[in-house]
Amino acid sequence: MSSGFEQAPAVNTKTTTEAASDLVELSLSGSIAILRLHQPERLNPLGIPMQMQLRETFAKLSRDPQVAALIITGTGKAFCVGADLSSIDANDSKQSLGEQVSEVMLSLSNKLIEDIRSLPFPVVSAVNGACAGAGVSLALAADIVVAARSAYFFLSFMPRLGIIPDLGGTWFLERILGRPRAMGLTLLGDRLSAEQAQSWGLIWSCVDDASLMTEAMRVAQQLANLPAHAALEMRHALDTAAQNDLPTQMNYEATRQADLINKPEFAEGLKAFLEKREPSFPNRSGEKKI
Secondary structure, eight states: OOOSGGGOOOOOTTSSEEOOOSSEEEEEETTEEEEEEOOGGGTOOBOHHHHHHHHHHHHHHHTOTTOOEEEEEESTTEEEOOBOGGGSOGGGSSSOHHHHHHHHIIIIIHHHHHHHHHOSSOEEEEEOSEEETHHHHHHHTSSEEEEETTOEEEOOIIIIISOOOOTTHHHHHHHHHOHHHHHHHHHHOOOEEHHHHHHHTSSSEEEOGGGHHHHHHHHHHHHHTSOTTHHHHHHHHHHHHTTSOHHHHHHHHHHHHHHHTTSHHHHHHHHHHHTTSOOOOBOTTSOBOO
16 A cells, blocks of 8 residues: 655654644644644635645654654534535646546545555544545544534535545445445435434544543543554454454464564563553654653
8 A cells, every 4th residue: 555655754743833734734742643634714625735735744744753643633613524626627627527536536535545544653533523525534544533522424425416425435434334324324415413423333432522632632642552553453454354254364363463472562561461550662663652
C-alpha cells in the first residue's frame, strides 16, 4: 500500500502548536497530535486543496517517532460534510465531470484513506457535528471513533445523487454494520444519530458535546501508551480475519505470535505483570515513554 510517507520531513514537536496549513490545523500535546479540518464557514468539505494538505500532514506525522497517537476532528459545527466538487473545474478539461472525479479519487482521495490506515500509530476520530458523505469514510478510517451526542452521520449519495458511497464507504459500512443496515442506511439516506451509531456498533462511544475532546484525549492517551507496533499489527490482523476461515486465521495468529513474543515489548509486559505494575513501552524511536 503506497502512502507517499517516505518523502516527508519530520514534524517539529518542540512546539505545542503548529499550523499545518490554512485548511488544516495541527497541535501537539505531548505525544498526541490533534489535527483539525479547518474550513468551518463551509463545514469542512474535502476539497482538493484540503486533501492535499491532509496527505502532507499525515506524511510529516508518520515520520516523527515522538508522535504516539493522533486525533482527527473538525473546527466549528461540523466534522466534515464530504466532497467539495466545486474544487474541480468541469469546463477546464476535455474529460467529463465523472471522469475527472474518478481520476481525483484514484490519484488523491483514495490515497488519503490509505494514508490513515497506514499511519504507524493509533488514530481517533472525534466527530464534533455533521459527518456526511466522504466525511463518514474519513471518520471510519480511524481506529476508534468517538462522537458528540449532537453529531450525526448522513449518507445521501444514492437517494440524493444516484451514486454510491466512496473513499471506502461501502467497505467500512458492510463490514461494520452488516449488509441489512448498510443497505438501509445508504438507500434510505436517513440521518444516523451518534447515539444510534453507537448502538449499532458503527462507533466506539457517544459522549456529551462538552466532553468530546476530553474523552478523545483520554482515549488517545491510553492508545499512546500501547506498544509502538500496536496499531499496524491489529489493523492487519483484523483485516486478515475478515478474509480468512477460522483455521487459516488461527494459523496466522500463531505465526505472528512467534515474532511478537520475541519482541522486547512482550518481555516488558511480562516483567510488569510479575512485578504488579503497568508496563512502560518504548516509543517508535526506541526511547522509553515518560
